[in-house]
Amino acid sequence: MMVSLIQKYNVPGPRYTSYPTVPYWNESLFNLDTWKKSVQETFKVSNNTEGISLYINLPFCESLCTFCGCNKRITKRHEVETPYIKALLKEWQLYCDLFNQKPIIKEIHLGGGTPTFFSSENLELLINGIFDLATKANRHEFSFEGHPNNTTKEHLQILYNLGFRRVSFGVQDYSLAVQKAIHRIQPYQNVAKVSFWAKEIGYTSIGHDLVFGLPFQDVTGIKDTILKTKALLPDRISFYSYAHVPWIKGNGQRGFHDEDLPQDDKKRAIYEEGKKLLVEIGYSEIGMDHFALKTDSMYEAFQTNKLHRNFMGYTASKTDLMIGLGVSSISDSWTSFAQNEKSLEAYYAKLKLNELPVFRGHHLTEKDIKIRKHILNLMCHFETSWNQKTMQFDELDDVLEHLKEMEFDGLISKEMNTLYVTEKGKAFVRNICMAFDLKLLEKEPTTQLFSMTI
Incomplete structure (x- = not known):
């Protein structure tokens, strides 16, 4: 099995x-x-x-x-x-x-x-x-x-x-x-x-x-x-x-x-x-x-x-x-991410101009932050809940639909508004998080981006 x-x-x-x-x-x-x-x-x-x-x-x-x-x-x-x-x-x-x-x-x-x-x-x-x-x-x-x-x-x-x-x-x-x-x-x-x-x-x-x-x-x-x-x-x-x-x-x-x-x-x-x-x-x-x-x-x-x-x-x-x-490092202010230049030459060049050596980043939306909390809960505690309004979002029903097969396979269990990763499911926690990943669900990659989950 x-x-x-x-x-x-x-x-x-x-x-x-x-x-x-x-x-x-x-x-x-x-x-x-x-x-x-x-x-x-x-x-x-x-x-x-x-x-x-x-x-x-x-x-x-x-x-x-x-x-x-x-x-x-x-x-x-x-x-x-x-x-x-x-x-x-x-x-x-x-x-x-x-x-x-x-x-x-x-x-x-x-x-x-x-x-x-x-x-x-x-x-x-x-x-x-x-x-x-x-x-x-x-x-x-x-x-x-x-x-x-x-x-x-x-x-x-x-x-x-x-x-x-x-x-x-x-x-x-x-x-x-x-x-x-x-x-x-x-x-x-x-x-x-x-x-x-x-x-x-x-x-x-x-x-x-x-x-x-x-x-x-x-x-x-x-x-x-x-x-x-x-x-x-x-x-x-x-x-x-x-x-x-x-x-x-x-x-x-x-x-x-x-x-x-x-x-x-x-x-x-x-x-x-x-x-x-x-x-x-x-x-x-x-x-x-x-x-x-x-x-x-x-x-x-x-x-x-x-x-x-x-x-x-x-x-x-x-x-x-x-x-x-340092070169390529990523910073996190909780509401934004910023990554430094990846090459030493570009990193040094921006510092020489007295500029922060950042070359890209992302400002999190309110929905991003909610999803981030769910994924953190799953990765750190093997459970997450949407009892509070601050943890609810419009696509939640779609996420739960994506999780039905994992529930059938015994990887998760649900009780009221709380999801638990089972002992069997711990090996698949990245897959469970993927069901919450609205960005990934909206646009599946057309090229290889990630390593295998298991």
């Missing part, structure tokens, strides 16, 4: 880190001045209540991993670090010029690319430069992504001294055949070393990123990867579905043949085996493709309905204003 459901529902679909999704932004109506005003308005409300978040994209990598869908720049020239840090701080200054008071930062996430491409000294310059213009919230959560092959103990210590308490290490898979195929060779010993360093220094949340659906992956291999993970017992684990989107990322995702990838039921079997082992070890499933120990803040956020999802993925707390700094 599960195999047939996977074959039935394994279709291209968004991961819903936002709504509307980027391909459905109305860029023609986007206006930079309106974006700035939305930032100012949200800042006035959120800064003294929940604070704001920063996502900082550090795009450089020394080598290309062929599974990666990130916007990155491959180079071994580390002289690129200093001008990029200066550009980030200039962009931050331009945002701070919009604010009516000193920003209080609740969350920082350093992503990439490879944040640990940068020297610990330059990362220290960056964070100190950020806080020359800001203060830390009392219960802040600062995190960064570390590459097990180049994260040093000095990286970990300096960032810890600056207030970072969470780090995630990209593991993907421990099989050498898989690592060769994705051009990401990193022995278990390297992951163990950096994980033990982080624990020794005092990090309270250490994460490992695993990926299923990679070339040459099988059930036997994922068992080995999970058993090695058990020996290190990270606080949280992301167990992502590999997004095969070579039409977007070009040759970077064509380092292997399509027939080398596990498909449909075989791919899902890898996930189900991994999930079963993780639960046996003591992890709880959180949202979509995430697991946490009961001592981790992610688990607490899920239990107390405080889990949030944005362009940083799942977060244990929410702020209505998230500023994205």
Whole structure:
């Protein structure tokens, strides 16, 4: 039964880190001045209540991993670090010029690319430069992504001294055949070393990123990867579905043949085996493709309905204003989205003119915000309700009609004005969200835009 459901529902679909999704932004109506005003308005409300978040994209990598869908720049020239840090701080200054008071930062996430491409000294310059213009919230959560092959103990210590308490290490898979195929060779010993360093220094949340659906992956291999993970017992684990989107990322995702990838039921079997082992070890499933120990803040956020999802993925707390700094970063003022220039050259050029380096965006309508709330509820809490008028919209009956087949298949249940994702339905939560996606329902894509949902 599960195999047939996977074959039935394994279709291209968004991961819903936002709504509307980027391909459905109305860029023609986007206006930079309106974006700035939305930032100012949200800042006035959120800064003294929940604070704001920063996502900082550090795009450089020394080598290309062929599974990666990130916007990155491959180079071994580390002289690129200093001008990029200066550009980030200039962009931050331009945002701070919009604010009516000193920003209080609740969350920082350093992503990439490879944040640990940068020297610990330059990362220290960056964070100190950020806080020359800001203060830390009392219960802040600062995190960064570390590459097990180049994260040093000095990286970990300096960032810890600056207030970072969470780090995630990209593991993907421990099989050498898989690592060769994705051009990401990193022995278990390297992951163990950096994980033990982080624990020794005092990090309270250490994460490992695993990926299923990679070339040459099988059930036997994922068992080995999970058993090695058990020996290190990270606080949280992301167990992502590999997004095969070579039409977007070009040759970077064509380092292997399509027939080398596990498909449909075989791919899902890898996930189900991994999930079963993780639960046996003591992890709880959180949202979509995430697991946490009961001592981790992610688990607490899920239990107390405080889990949030944005362009940083799942977060244990929410702020209505998230500023994205760096090339290709996306910012979110709750009522608008704005994305930075995707090329370094264009990013630098706009900053040289003292302009925010934004090249496109979307202003959310009242209906967009309602749909966004429903999709967030489903992705974070596996349920949503339309009891309140603020959650009702004209097309709701059409959405419920689209969901009837999923209800028949046992993926959802309805009780009065509330929809619940069943245990069986959790594997199909992206498909359930797609039924609420009015933009997608109004205009199905004519070209490949999204990875497969399962």
